[in-house]
Structures are given as structure tokens and as C-alpha cells.
Amino acid sequence: MKKLKVGDLKKIRDKVQKTTNLRKSQSRAVITVHMGTCGIAAGSRQILTRIMAILEKKKIDDVLVTTSGCAGFCSREPMITVEVKGEPPVKYGDLTEQRIDKIISQHIIQGNLVKEFVLALGSERTY
């Protein structure tokens, strides 16, 4: 193996940053894909794969992708929830791969809601 020189360590670190970021749980936004039985049947797996592929392609490494169960509104699946740090969560419904592209470029990258696909803002009331 080639011996490292001063400065090379940072290059290795930056290369594995994606891995370490995931474990540091430091991110500016979280995208939750709802993957209950209803979501999976409606195609949420493709949605999830699409999200991960776009983030990868656009080299976005400070957004976490996670999954959760059914959000309760089964007829509007596939659904995702986008939570940008410091802002209320946003639920998008009736998603397709094209709509995902738009949500990521508009909401995640530019910070603007994609109003036409928004189902709801905020979260439910819990005890």
C-alpha cells in the first residue's frame, strides 16, 4: 500500500464521511418513507430507492433517509414526511418517482415547499 503523507488523512476522512455522518446522527433534514403494508403495496420501496439514488447523485450527505410504518392515511400512499431542522414536518402524498425528483430539488435543496403535493403540515396530537 502507498504510504500516506501529511494531508492525506483528510482525504480518507472525507471519503468515508458519508458513513460517519450516518452514525453521528447529525443531519439538517430527515426524509421518512412510510412503509406500512399499504405503503409497500402502493410502491413506497421504489420511492425509497429513488430518494437514495438522487441524494447519491447530487452528493447530498447531510440528509438522512429513514422508514416508518403506516401514517394512517392509506389511500394517499406512497407518502413521505420531510423534516428540515427547525421547521415543522411536512407530509407529501400520492407520490411518484417524478414527484420525488421535484420534492428533493425544491424542498430539500432550495428549502421551498412543493405545495401541490403537500398533504399536511405539522404532526398529530399525542398524549
Added chain:
Amino acid sequence: MEHRLHLLVCAGTGCVANRSFQIKQKLEQEIIKNGLQDEVKVISTGCQGFCERGPVVIVKPGDIFYQQVKETDIPLLVEEHLLKGRPVKKLMYKPSGKEPPVQKMMDIGFFKHQRLIVLKNRGRLDPENIDEYIGFDGYLAMEKALATMTPEQIIEEIKKSGLRGRGGAGFPTGLKWEFCRKAKGNLKYLVCNADEGDPGAFMDRSILESDPHLVLEGIIIGAIAIGASKGFIYVRSEYPLAVKRVKIAIEQAQDYGLLGDNILGTDFSFSLDVIQGAGAFVCGEETALIASIQGQVGRPRPRPPYPAESGLWGNPTNINNVETWANIPGIIQKGSQWYSSIGTENSKGTKIFSLVGKINNTGLVEVPMGITLREIIYEIGGGIPNKKEFKAVQTGGPSGGCLPKQMLDLSIDYDSLTKAGSIMGSGGMIVMDEDTCMVDLAKYFLKFTVEESCGKCTPCRVGTRNMVDILEKICSGQATLDDLDKLEFLAKTVKSTALCGLGQTAPNPVLTTLRYFRDEYISHIVDKYCPALVCRDLIEFYVIPEKCTGCQRCVSVCPTGAITGPRSQPHNLDKDKCIKCRACYEICRFDAIAGDAIRIKSGEEA
């Protein structure tokens, strides 16, 4: 594509013993079965600290904490959590009582009150992969030291940080380095002392297992500062996993040019080897350790000369404990000011303790100096099991002392512990409940040092032996109050005259129990009464006829046939045949139909 989930499976010794390797294998199989191999990655990590609840699996991101996972749980976990995104409640940690399960690590008291410096990477990286360590800013402190600091600046930084030796004695690390740097000689050595020998202590093993590169980085920084060209990690061969991971780490560091000739392309060279010790307690003492590395019998010699002047093969040698070395990269990276802002006036930074004994949450904890015993035992440790009373805590292992209930609010730092008669030690912390006899405990620790004494000096060889004889007399009810005075005199004499740290600290368990639990000694001697009902010669077993239903469980476990009686009638216990093995007592408490019909008594009532 990058993975969206990382599953961190603990592969510390505790969890490995609970089949975590098999769990990892099963996880990988199930993940492939569900077609998730491109989305989910499984990583073996070092000890995550909560050994009581192993095997432990953490899901990142989200920090979902699964505990006591079995291979049969895996299909459910993979399908529910990884595929459908529904965390599995039944595998989460439940605090005692009827509280609902907690899913996040930070909601668990055990983790919530800890502050990690040395163990920051525990459970979050693969200790056998140097790239992961670098990914968490690893070796950057070493690069900084090498490229931008002079040796004097490094030593100054360590001095200003206030770091003191974590092996037990608490000598200021920067000062120790300075002595060695200034010592005459062209060839200088470094040693990492990983000869952890206290019963129940596993801090150093865990650091080496979970983050070996951190220790390596600390040692290399030390080598730059002191001007050493050769180093040894002295680790006991009872630590096979630690040995394996350290050797892998050294190889990887060599491949990257972080160890060996011309480190990072500079003109600095340093090499590191592992030496396996045979596991003698005395070899943790620095002069005995040096003898052992040189291939001689592990025995101490009088100091001075100190190893800083004349150590390995007569050359200046600097020895630090694993945890001390592991503190170095953080100090260099973030600065002495950051480090010295943590802790108390004279004890800076954090300390790792292995929390064991009669405690709900057994495990490895890292806490800031100045935390109280009460916080460690109750907030982190979750208190005493089975609703028993806390009685005492032993810090510092066989060299340390026993602190009673009234010391629970003592601040944990070098000076407070010494003032209380104990020592910081390397970090063993053994919790005892009301069922522990303090005289018996002192005897246990002293017997350990008697066996481990190298026999070179008379106070340690003969003095500790005589002390054990007196303690045995006390436990059997044969002692007089004169013996107690003799014991105390002997203890003080051994403490002040023994050659090395082993002998000088061996009397501590006796001295502290005499200081805080003198009553118990006196009741053994005067009343022939053991308050904790432990000392065999002073207790007696008996059956309460009104409670006994004659279920015969005790009859079947008694090894000497001391218990007799027909079914469904109160049994008889023949005291002459009874060897006080407690078998009947235990079975009557937990398994018998009546329960609690066999009791123990001591003293006058016996």
C-alpha cells in the same frame, strides 16, 4: 449506492460470549433474504458499555437500542424494522417497574449520564478497520502534532490539560513525559501498560477492543513529544480479543505509514510491538513490567532510579496506562483548555469505571471527574437489585478501599478518594449490598494480594500473610480484641514499608473496613455474630416448622443428607451433618412451595 441504515452489533468480549458473532451472521443472512443488502450494512463494533444487557444491537440513524437479542429474534427484527420501518418494542430495554420500553439510547439512564472522551468511538466504528477510525477524525491529532507542533509544545499542552495517570496513582502525565524527554540517552522507549489485573475491572481491555487506533495514536504522539523510537504494548494474554485487534491495528497503521520509518513522509520514525504478559498482578507495577519485557521474572525493584532515567535495558522509558494514552489525541486535537474545562480543580477530564457487583446495570461507564458515587450507582447503575440495601462500594480493586453509605455523596476525584482512605485506582468499582460481610470481603481481597505477592520484600510476603491469618481467626470467632489492634498495626506497617505499589496498597481494604465498619469486626470478635450472615463458623441453618410444607426440595439438594423428614411434614435439619453450603436455603427461597422456611441465624440466637 450508500447504505441507508447501519446496524452496529457489539463485539466486545461480553457480547461475544453471548453469541453476538452468530447474531451478526444471522442478521446478514436475513438481510440478504429480504433483498436489503444494498440498503443496510451490519458492522461489528467494540464494547458499547451496557454489558448487563448484551448482546446489544444499535440501529443508526435513530439510535434505536436493542438488547438481549437472540438469533431467533432476527427474522422479526429484519422484517419489521429494516423492511417496514417499525422498531420492535419487545427487543427494547425496559427499565424496572412497569414503565414502557425505551427505544433511544439517550433515553436510557445508563447512557444519559455518561460523557464520552476516551470511549467516544465505542459502538460506532469497526475497530478492525482503520478507515472508519480516520473517518471519525482519527490520526488527525497525530498529524497536527507531527506537522505543526514542537515536542516542547506537545508536552506543554499535556501539562496544561491537567491530565493525570489513569493507571491509579494519578501522577501528572505531562510532567512524566518531560522527565523522560530531558533524560540523557539517544534511545528512548515507550510502554503502554495494559496489564489490567484488578478483579472485576475491564476498562483497558474494552478500550483496546473497541478503539485500538485511539491508543496507537496517543502512543505515537507521546513518541513525538518524548523523542522515543520504539514502543511496546504490554497486554496480558488473557485478553485474546484485545491482542488480536491491537495487532490488526498496528499492521494497518504500518501499511498506511503511520507507524515505522518516516511517518507521514517526515523524518520521524517509531515502531510498536505487542508483548503478552502471563497475567501476574505485580507486572502492572512499572519496574516489574520492565523486568517482564526484558525476559526476566516479573519482580519490582526499588526506585529511584525511575524508569524515566533508567528503564528498559537501562534506557529512559516512559510508561503510561492504556486509558492515559487514549486521552492524548483528544487533548491535542481540541486543546488543553477544552480538556481542563471538564472535571474538578485537581482532577481533569473523565474517568472510566467498570461497574460490577450488586448493581442492576453492570457495565462500563465513562463519567466526568467530580461526579458523585450516588450518581454512578443510582442514576447510571440503576441501583441495587432485589430491593436490597446498598452497603459499600470498593474502588480501586484489591489496592483500593471500601466506602460506606455515608460517603455516597463523595466527589469522585483523585484527592477526595485518597482522603477517604481509598484510591482512584485503574477504575474498578464493585458495589456491595447488605448481604456482604465486610470482614469476609477484606479477607477476600487480601487473599488475592497474598497470592499475587512476588515475595521479594518481607512486609508484603510475611505481613500480608499474617494479616490473612488474623482475619481468618476473626471470621471463625476465635479472635480477641488484641488481634484487632495487631491487625491494624500490621496493616499500617505493611503500607509504609513494602517495596512496591502492590504491597503498599494491599492493606487498604482492611484499613478502610476498619475505619468504616469497625462494628462488624467487633461483633465477630465479641458477640461471635456475623451481621451479614456470611461467615460459616458463626452461622447456623434451621427450619421454621410452621412455614415448612414438607415439599422435600431441600432434602433432594442437601449433599450430606442433613435434612430429613417425610413428605408433607416439617423437615428436620441435623446441625452436626450440615456443612452450611446454602443449597437448601437458596432452593427454599426461590423454588420451594412454602418458600423462606429455611433461615440462617448467627451470634446469640444461634
